[in-house]
Amino acid sequence: MSGGKKQPLRSRQWYQGNSKSAFMHRSWMKNRGVPDDMFDGRPVIGICNTFSEMTPCNAHLRGLAEKVKFGIYEAGGFPVEFPVLSPSESQTRPTAMLYRNLAAMDVEESIRSCPIDGVVLMAGCDKTTPSLVMGAASCDIPAILVSGGPMLNGVVKNERVGSGTAVFRWVEELNAGTMSEEDFLAAEAGHARSAGSCMTMGTASTMAAMVEAMGLGLFQNAAIPAVDSRRAQLSQMAGRRIVDLTRARTTIGDILTREAFENAIRVNAAIGGSTNAVLHLIAIARRMGVDLSLDDWDRLGRGVPTIVDLMPSGRFLMEDFYYAGGLPAVMRILGEHNLLHREALTVSGGTVWDQVETAEVWNEEVIRGWDKPLTDEGGIAVLRGNLAPRGAVLKPSAASPELFSHRGRAVVFSSIEDYHDRINDPDLDVDETSILVLQNCGPKGYPGMAEVGNMGLPKKLLEKGVRDMIRISDARMSGTAYGTVILHVAPEAAEGGPLAFVRSGDWIEVDIAERRLHLDVGADELDRRAENFVPSLPSVASGYQQLYRDHVEQADLGCDFDFADASCALSPQRVSH
Numbered sequence: 001m002s003g004g005k006k007q008p009l010r011s012r013q014w015y016q017g018n019s020k021s022a023f024m025h026r027s028w029m030k031n032r033g034v035p036d037d038m039f040d041g042r043p044v045i046g047i048c049n050t051f052s053e054m055t056p057c058n059a060h061l062r063g064l065a066e067k068v069k070f071g072i073y074e075a076g077g078f079p080v081e082f083p084v085l086s087p088s089e090s091q092t093r094p095t096a097m098l099y100r101n102l103a104a105m106d107v108e109e110s111i112r113s114c115p116i117d118g119v120v121l122m123a124g125c126d127k128t129t130p131s132l133v134m135g136a137a138s139c140d141i142p143a144i145l146v147s148g149g150p151m152l153n154g155v156v157k158n159e160r161v162g163s164g165t166a167v168f169r170w171v172e173e174l175n176a177g178t179m180s181e182e183d184f185l186a187a188e189a190g191h192a193r194s195a196g197s198c199m200t201m202g203t204a205s206t207m208a209a210m211v212e213a214m215g216l217g218l219f220q221n222a223a224i225p226a227v228d229s230r231r232a233q234l235s236q237m238a239g240r241r242i243v244d245l246t247r248a249r250t251t252i253g254d255i256l257t258r259e260a261f262e263n264a265i266r267v268n269a270a271i272g273g274s275t276n277a278v279l280h281l282i283a284i285a286r287r288m289g290v291d292l293s294l295d296d297w298d299r300l301g302r303g304v305p306t307i308v309d310l311m312p313s314g315r316f317l318m319e320d321f322y323y324a325g326g327l328p329a330v331m332r333i334l335g336e337h338n339l340l341h342r343e344a345l346t347v348s349g350g351t352v353w354d355q356v357e358t359a360e361v362w363n364e365e366v367i368r369g370w371d372k373p374l375t376d377e378g379g380i381a382v383l384r385g386n387l388a389p390r391g392a393v394l395k396p397s398a399a400s401p402e403l404f405s406h407r408g409r410a411v412v413f414s415s416i417e418d419y420h421d422r423i424n425d426p427d428l429d430v431d432e433t434s435i436l437v438l439q440n441c442g443p444k445g446y447p448g449m450a451e452v453g454n455m456g457l458p459k460k461l462l463e464k465g466v467r468d469m470i471r472i473s474d475a476r477m478s479g480t481a482y483g484t485v486i487l488h489v490a491p492e493a494a495e496g497g498p499l500a501f502v503r504s505g506d507w508i509e510v511d512i513a514e515r516r517l518h519l520d521v522g523a524d525e526l527d528r529r530a531e532n533f534v535p536s537l538p539s540v541a542s543g544y545q546q547l548y549r550d551h552v553e554q555a556d557l558g559c560d561f562d563f564a565d566a567s568c569a570l571s572p573q574r575v576s577h
């Protein structure tokens with residue numbers, strides 16, 4: 001249990017008594033008609049909202065926040081909604097990941113500097129979920145996360161399409177003249193036909209599932225469609241619960257325990273979740289003071305099959321997942337196979353097992369039986385070797401078994417621009433046994449570790465029918481991507497990791513069963529190449545980007561800032577007037 005349980009609510013520091021400060025804090029709040037008794041000692045609940053029309057996945061969160069407010073009032077709290085930075089996966093360049101840590105700082109400092117006793121975190125799009133949890137974690141405050149929920153299934157010409165899954169095909173068809181521009185624009189509309197976040201098991205849905213698995217969201221938080229009335233109901237219930245949690249001084253630290261993270265890692269395997277969750281959970285754990293490493297990801301996920309048949313690995317979408325029983329049904333199945341810490345506490349009040357014990361599966365095509373999984377190994381493989389001394393990750397379920405043990409020659413690209421310039425050059429020395437290597441796309445190198453690791457294959461090989469090749473980089477990949485893609489190589493090239501010293505023609509050995517990633521170049525030769533190393537760093541465009549580059553940690557530590565651990569528990573604030 002966290003400290004400070006018997007402390008008065010921190011909002012009393014602002015609102016209690018009749019000092020000049022208390023007058024000023026209360027009076028300005030009354031300018032929108034807040035009655036006197038809202039300052040009588042009831043919990044002040046922040047609603048931390050990533051609503052933004054530039055983050056379309058979260059653009060409906062103002063409406064859901066109103067339902068949260070109902071719940072807070074019903075339970076006797078005083079709700080105060082406030083905005084924070086909202087990195088948008090679909091609009092932000094060069095990558096929303098560059099802004100995850102900035103949003104986390106915004107959340108933390110907004111809570112820290114204001115009279116907030118408990119907080120409801122409203123998120124949806126990929127980075128908004130981890131940034132809000134990271135910020136609240138640094139404050140160790142009572143918190144519940146309410147996800148915006150997934151969009152309804154994409155439907156185009158009566159075909160079920162997932163977010164992003166058919167875009168390449170449509171672009172190709174348009175370019176080939178087999179799809180009209182009118183149909184192309186109609187596909188854009190049908191592909192994103194309601195409020196909500198991406199409805200495949202991409203990063204947004206994965207992170208919503210991680211929140212639910214860790215007990216930080218109410219049950220069914222991950223899967224209820226954004227526009228389903230039950231999402232509004234859940235929001236209202238979350239408003240009621242946060243007031244209870246705040247009165248009980250149950251903080252996020254009581255929920256996000258080591259056991260909660262272990263539950264989440266196994267759930268990630270069972271749902272076939274995104275590789276991005278590896279970074280985000282490690283970053284959150286470090287802020288919670290929970291020791292969680294890449295090796296935990298590898299060890300805990302081993303032997304856990306993927307039983308949820310959702311795109312990009314499978315056939316269905318989040319709407320189908322909800323109707324089939326959602327995450328509680330998956331967690332109940334994990335629990336029955338002794339892969340769940342049943343006693344972990346949740347924001348619902350009881351334990352995880354209380355919540356999921358009776359959850360049923362209503363559609364065994366979508367949530368499959370343990371004995372007929374989508375893939376046997378749903379976990380994340382962590383590879384190490386002289387090419388990735390601090391680790392690299394790969395999703396075996398998305399990879400091609402024939403490439404699990406492979407020796408091939410490197411074809412090296414020094415940047416994503418270099419890749420685009422040369423990948424379709426008919427003279428590029430590449431065949432299906434080659435290994436594509438991309439450098440300088442890591443946290444410092446890009447900067448922001450863009451989702452470019454799943455490089456497309458050379459056109460001349462695609463035309464030969466080649467569908468997969470090994471690709472290695474210090475970048476990330478989209479949660480909706482696929483292939484034998486080795487990501488998050490640490491240290492990154494721009495940091496002087498061995499990835500920087502690979503040259504085209506070098507032999508690389510990959511052995512997924514052995515978790516091995518080896519560059520077959522002698523140590524002396526590697527030392528020689530390292531001698532004149534100058535990091536390849538594109539110039540930054542802003543002061544923030546410089547701060548990011550100067551302070552971002554490597555991928556094995558979750559890409560948080562190296563100063564994030566300076567945060568301490570919420571302490572009394574000095575007066576402002």
Ligand code: FES
Pocket residue numbers: 057088089090124125126163197198202204
């Ligand atoms: Fe926002 Fe996918 S772009 S969730």
Ligand code: MG
Pocket residue numbers: 089126202203451477478479
């Ligand atoms: Mg993404």
